[in-house]
Amino acid sequence: MKPVPKAQPSFYKRPLPEGCISFSSADGRAIFREALSGGTMEGFFSLIEQFHTQAEPAFCGLGTLIMVLNALAIDPGRAWKGPWRWYAEEHLDCCRPLDAVARDGITLTQFACLARCNGTRTNTHFAESSSVEVFRKAIRDATSRPGETHLVVAYDRATLGQTGSGHFSPIGGMHADRDIVLLLDVARFKYPPHWVPIETLFRAMLPIDQASGRSRGFMTIEREHPVAPVTALRDDADWTEIEHFLRDLDGTDVLVLAGCLQAGVSPAPRLLEILRGSGDVPASLQGQVERLRAQVSALQDASRPPSGVATRDD
Incomplete structure (x- = not known):
């Protein structure tokens, strides 16, 4: 006879402490x-x-x-x-x-x-x-x-x-x-x-x-935007959407895009390919794109928490 699995404890709410x-x-x-x-x-x-x-x-x-x-x-x-x-x-x-x-x-x-x-x-x-x-x-x-x-x-x-x-x-x-x-x-x-x-x-x-x-x-x-900029990373995104997303690229937005890549959003590799090799990239964005390429790897590592460390306990 198989042992009966031990029941996990369960809870119904918690009382608010004094001061709340x-x-x-x-x-x-x-x-x-x-x-x-x-x-x-x-x-x-x-x-x-x-x-x-x-x-x-x-x-x-x-x-x-x-x-x-x-x-x-x-x-x-x-x-x-x-x-x-x-x-x-x-x-x-x-x-x-x-x-x-x-x-x-x-x-x-x-x-x-x-x-x-x-x-x-x-x-x-x-x-x-x-x-x-x-x-x-x-x-x-x-x-x-x-x-x-x-x-x-x-x-x-x-x-x-x-x-x-x-x-x-x-x-x-x-x-x-x-x-x-x-x-x-x-x-x-x-x-x-x-x-x-x-x-x-x-x-x-x-x-x-x-x-x-x-x-x-x-x-x-x-x-800031009525539609989420991350939709520029969809499979059906066109350069107009991507350019809009990158127009005001700064350090924070680089982290955002690096995070998108880390998460494996489906078309991210294609997006990088466009940014690296397409002749359609506006000249005004070339420097920003190069900066993105240089920073992506480091930002990916920085945004990843140490293994085995829980950050939330509700």
Whole structure:
């Protein structure tokens, strides 16, 4: 008789620790009403329309990003189900293979790569090089605009008294007088949306992420392109699309394209062949293309975390 496999333990939610205020509690709702009248919940509605539960335990970064991409109304350029184009985690494969993300999660730099691949302009702040004052101002600026800018935080759950380690969440708004923010936690199977003090959240970004060797941090995200530039890497892409993607190539975009190549996006080798050998490459782009060729290998290595190091634990 075969031995019966040992059952894996399972959990139904976690209680919020002291200092975190549930959004649906009486206090949480009162805070929301006051923050709404104070004008610092402007991005809440476009985000809440897209509130999403991450599809895998280590997909907090991907789940957070698709919320923001859909809230910004960016067309992924690829079908989701049937004829419908819509962001889901499986679309975010341009910087790291999805199986690696499902195993280890992503770092803040890899999150920025994914965001840029998919038509956004980002501004990344590592907590170790920033301050709570800069963080507070970024929150106020983002939450005072009607859905034009969203702010994402990468933080250590343990500092908030929560279980787990690294996590990503979008910020849904702030209450300026109480100096707290609303985290729209995409691990909805674990914690509900909740309010946390800004200073505590900043401290939660300071611990070093072992996968990157840097602190965690925060990022503002705005729409730059109405259609994801990574669609220029499709099999049916033409030079016009590719040229548009490379027109403003800078160091960050080089990392984005290198990440696309690392992830093995189907036509990437053909794209490089076009860039290296086609006489149709505009003269104005020749120097940038050469720089891309020189940097791709190093950037691929830099964006790959050490083997066996998990970056997310939800």
